[in-house]
Amino acid sequence: MSHTVILSAVTFFYFGAFLLYLLRVITNRETWGVGASWTLLIGFAAQTVALVLRWIDSYRLGIGHAPLSNFYESLVFFAWAMVLLYLLTEWRTRSRSAGVFVTPPALICMAYASFSPTVNSRIQPLVPALQSNWLISHVVSCFLGYAAFTIAFALAVMFLLKRREGEQKGLTGRFLRMLPDRESIDELLYHNVVFGFILLTLGIATGSVWAHHAWGSYWSWDPKETWSLVTWLIYAALLHVRLVRGWRGGRIAALCIFGFAAVLFTYFGVNYLPGLHSYLKS
């Protein structure tokens, strides 16, 4: 089907963008950066079109629903959200520095969705529990939140590398010198955490309202619910130590990596535990 072909092509655009961002940092020439941004933007536009086509296609099949309902679609939307947030950040901050760190997660998601034999890319009909207007708001807010946390994770890695700037010479040293200063990374990381936290809060809230309608209880301690709460608590702790105790830099970056591990488990890991959210296994 056409949209799956476009989506697998998008993977290569994101890979190209990653290479160009890398070249920009290595050669210290902004020309490569401009190319990277355009490649990423074209890939993003194509992905948006493919998502719309897939949505339309599902109606043609008579099982119309937003492309947010199985594992394949969630991976694609996850990557889309990451690139969207990154492009907005690039535009707002007028800096391409984070690109080389943020494109790989998006690229990995797209590659996994498109080329893993275990991920089914067919449009599947919705089981009764998913036939709800809450599907879109719940999934969109959760995945925008995850995307922001993923960008924060990429920035945390960038921060921890930047800390070793003084020790490194040669190509690595030049690479690290091209990254923005630590305060800027820290600030941007914090903004992403705040955004992710608010969207995760919204995602949990919309999920609760939906669960109240579908499962008869707004909270059932289902593994996915529990792990989303775990993630929420970790980022809540991060915000507290930063805002009240004034933590900055390395310790915040470490917490960010820890929080991201929880995000990953909330998204992928819980599929290996029994629970109500098990339809993502397909």
Add this chain to the structure above:
Amino acid sequence: MPEKDLPNTRKPRPLWAFLSSVRLTVVLLALLVLLAVLGTVIPQRDTAMEAARHAHTGWAAVVDALRLSDVFHSPWLHALLGLLSLNLVVCSLNRFPASLRAFRGDSFTDPSVPPGNLPPTLSLETGDRPEEALKRMEDLLKKTYRLAGRRTRAETDFLYADRGRYSRFGVYVIHLGVLVIIAGALAGSLFGFKAYVNLVEGESSDVAYLRGGEEQKKFDFAVRCDRFSVDFYESGAPKEYRSDLTFLKGGRVAHHGFLRVNSPILFEGFRFYQASYGIAPGGRISLGFRRGAGKEQSVNIGAGEAVELPEAGARVRVARIVENMMEMGPAVKLVVETPKGQVAFWVFQEIAEIERANPGIVRQVPMFNPGLFAPYVFSLDRLERKYYTGLQVARDPGAPVVAAGAFLLFAGLMAVFFSSHRQIEVRVGTSGGRTQIGISGRSSRDPRGLQEEMRRILGGYTKASL
């Protein structure tokens, strides 16, 4: 915005200090994380069913003794939530007076606090008269700010303005939201319940069973399932299922409704949910039989019912109807009673296929021979599937409370992260015959944004002068 605690002039209160510390908050959050993770890794009572409870050996016994097999209803969770609530209340009480002072802006417009404690100033020199400059700056500020005060000192006029001062309370709103959510959850666990009942079409019930199945909840009305229907996709996955329910009160029909997944029915404060469905045991079957080379006959019969075979002086009773017998599909156990004795055997619907896959099975296992009562041969022509609908009944008086708490939490988050308390001081004085306008300010958050805004305000003055 790292806030420093005010110097404590009163005598030290170690307990209060402990309860109001953010360190305690972080430790409690970490413990909650640990407990929640344990709750998903260790099989919980609901999912592990009875198996884990009966295995009182080694680990299982330890896990059970520590109440880790039911983490989410354990004293551990309740204790942590209780401590967290206490921590939130004490923390908030501790910090509220400082926030209230900041909200009032007392120290900001207080003449006893010398000016110059504010971050660097942007300034402008103009030929306008000082009174005129002051008036115009006031008008400019009033567009987006609230005028908080003015004073004159050493021939300099000061204007104070602020906005977003309510964001100082955002953090308390968030914490109140968390407390309200915990209170709502507590109310739900104390006064709410969740029960299940399975109804076969046509059946009614005035009770539902609480989790575990031992206790039951009795209603002063009955619910009847008039019809249950399920649609499937081509893949075999369910597309939609629906129960047509009638609620009866004192024998009279009080309400009628269609129950679907995702659209519960509310009746007298109880919410009914379409939770599951299944095939009820003991539906009816079409039983075919023929005597030797005689005519094929068919009878519609249910479990426990019997049909007479007058020629043989026998009576055939349907002992059991099984949906899937030993993975070989639907089967029915027949007992043929004659004055001489009785014979029992199974009749499979797909006997032809079973024989093809296991040649000779009918001879080896006479119990599986549909012709065991010669010269009769029986066949299971059709199994009428009778569905039952799985209803969940719940009442949770805490749910609206939790919803209100979530709303507060979200509103508070917005106030904390998307608005800030900005205070601006404008100074108008003269120096060397020219009017000097200075502007400085402080913000509870986002100092860069404030800097930009001050530049914009001052830019507005210059633009209007041109």
